[in-house]
Amino acid sequence: MEDIGGSSSNDNNNNGGIIKEQDRLLPIANVGRLMKRILPQNAKISKEAKETMQECVSEFISFVTSEASEKCRKERRKTVNGDDICWALATLGFDNYAEPMRRYLHRYREVEVDHNKVNLQEKGNSPEEKDDELFKLSNRGVGL
Amino acid sequence: MFTKQMISSEIPMLMSKACEIFIQELTFRAWMHAEKNNKSIVQPCDVAKVIMQTDTMNFLTEIIPNNLGDFSVFDAKEENIANIAEENEVSLSFTAGFMGNPMMKMDSEENAGNIVEGNQATLPYTSGFMGNPMNMMNMDNVRMK
Numbered sequence A: 001m002e003d004i005g006g007s008s009s010n011d012n013n014n015n016g017g018i019i020k021e022q023d024r025l026l027p028i029a030n031v032g033r034l035m036k037r038i039l040p041q042n043a044k045i046s047k048e049a050k051e052t053m054q055e056c057v058s059e060f061i062s063f064v065t066s067e068a069s070e071k072c073r074k075e076r077r078k079t080v081n082g083d084d085i086c087w088a089l090a091t092l093g094f095d096n097y098a099e100p101m102r103r104y105l106h107r108y109r110e111v112e113v114d115h116n117k118v119n120l121q122e123k124g125n126s127p128e129e130k131d132d133e134l135f136k137l138s139n140r141g142v143g144l
Numbered sequence B: 001m002f003t004k005q006m007i008s009s010e011i012p013m014l015m016s017k018a019c020e021i022f023i024q025e026l027t028f029r030a031w032m033h034a035e036k037n038n039k040s041i042v043q044p045c046d047v048a049k050v051i052m053q054t055d056t057m058n059f060l061t062e063i064i065p066n067n068l069g070d071f072s073v074f075d076a077k078e079e080n081i082a083n084i085a086e087e088n089e090v091s092l093s094f095t096a097g098f099m100g101n102p103m104m105k106m107d108s109e110e111n112a113g114n115i116v117e118g119n120q121a122t123l124p125y126t127s128g129f130m131g132n133p134m135n136m137m138n139m140d141n142v143r144m145k
Helices: A028-038 A047-074 A082-091 A095-121 A126-143 B010-036 B044-053 B055-060 B064-068 B071-090 B095-100 B109-131 B134-144
Strands: none
Touching: A028 A047, A028 B010, A047 A082, A047 B010, A047 B044, A047 B055, A082 A095, A082 B010, A095 B010, B010 B044, B044 B055, B044 B064
């Protein structure tokens, strides 16, 4: 059974105010599942490779969000939004990510609006509709 | 002066999807590197190789050494691959000896299987293979079809 806690087992030596090392990273089980999904069935992934990927994806999050945050600071806005993330991706060389992310964001906002409208009108269809919409979004995102 | 900032509720969702794509892109490229070396297990050195070869992944170069301990491990693996290739070439006409070679026993059963399979595939092309190292790549292409 995989250790869901992450690559680091250093739990006991941390004080309350310090971020635990394992909390810096996404859970290794979730990362491992995503890795397996893209590979053929005969492929295997070593534990160390999953740990390397945990580090890489956490660095990716910091890299992108720092760029977006800096943009907001310069424009004297307090809230970082999805458009800033898309801009940051394009700026940092992930051009092929930025366009799918914009479309994903646009569809997400549509779903939110529809959901709010349905709530206001007190109809009963919203759960199914939203689930179906998000399912389509999920498929499209993976399809890159 | 550091001003406190907030994030929109759409950002966790958006970053989540971006991370999925990032993980799968990096994993697939690492797998292609592993496959090129006739391995079926993705290792950290495969990921490291991709990071060094891809411009957009340059921001990750600082965290790779820590994760791999040191690059001598990486170099050692490359050397090991070269050794396997040499043995494969030398033993083309000594199949029985190849199977009994003690060096092969040190590899995992899976790797041994891959090597045997590769060896069998190359037998019909002995003359071409011996004369032209590029044929190795051609045969890889043939096998992939």
